[in-house]
Amino acid sequence: MVPLQGLERLLEAIRKYKIQVRTSPPAACARNLGEPLLGRPFDPMLAAFYNRLGGLSFHLDLYIATCDDQMDEFLLENEGVQPYWPEPFRTLLVFGGQEALAYRYATVPSLADAQGVQPVVEVDPYEDIYALPIASNVDRFFDAYTRYLEFIYETPELRDDPDARPTFPRGVPEIIAADRTLVRMLEEGRFDPLLFQPEIQTEETLEYLRGWVAKLLRAAAG
Numbered sequence: 001m002v003p004l005q006g007l008e009r010l011l012e013a014i015r016k017y018k019i020q021v022r023t024s025p026p027a028a029c030a031r032n033l034g035e036p037l038l039g040r041p042f043d044p045m046l047a048a049f050y051n052r053l054g055g056l057s058f059h060l061d062l063y064i065a066t067c068d069d070q071m072d073e074f075l076l077e078n079e080g081v082q083p084y085w086p087e088p089f090r091t092l093l094v095f096g097g098q099e100a101l102a103y104r105y106a107t108v109p110s111l112a113d114a115q116g117v118q119p120v121v122e123v124d125p126y127e128d129i130y131a132l133p134i135a136s137n138v139d140r141f142f143d144a145y146t147r148y149l150e151f152i153y154e155t156p157e158l159r160d161d162p163d164a165r166p167t168f169p170r171g172v173p174e175i176i177a178a179d180r181t182l183v184r185m186l187e188e189g190r191f192d193p194l195l196f197q198p199e200i201q202t203e204e205t206l207e208y209l210r211g212w213v214a215k216l217l218r219a220a221a222g
């Protein structure tokens with residue numbers, strides 16, 4: 001079984017801060033290591049998650065697609081976006097998102113390492129579709145979200161005022177930049193073929209993407 005220390009930290013934070021979440025037990029549709037989905041390799045860390053939980057959902061916030069005895073939301077999510085997202089975004093594997101919003105979290109099969117582990121991006125399909133690199137793997141994604149929760153719940157003015165909270169991941173580049181493997185991939189330009197799509201993105205969007213990368217590199221250096 002692939003160890004998921006970031007997920008363990010997330011579950012501990014949920015207990016510590018008494019955060020309301022919905023979970024479901026793993027079921028027959030739990031993914032197997034190395035099992036492809038829609039012609040793309042399935043991330044082994046995501047497979048390990050689904051062999052432990054059938055889904056995870058924070059009220060009006062982060063959710064990981066449900067895969068239990070009632071539904072395979074993971075498959076439905078990906079079948080739902082494939083006809084509408086242009087290349088190269090349709091090659092991603094969506095595993096979650098933000099409730100009530102169109103933002104989606106996805107792994108990047110084309111950037112898998114030698115063990116098949118894939119980095120994570122946030123996809124914004126509003127207007128110009130684009131993807132923000134936010135974690136070097138699924139467990140680092142869980143770890144980053146845990147750090148975000150710790151920051152919120154350990155800061156009284158944020159804990160007591162939801163409207164004052166920064167958004168995840170855009171409002172906490174310092175937390176995202178703590179992932180040194182992600183930073184190294186950005187420095188090497190590994191995400192560039194996915195990030196920059198001048199044929200379908202406006203210059204304003206391209207400038208925003210350059211700014212996000214620069215923000216992470218500055219945070220990592222400082």
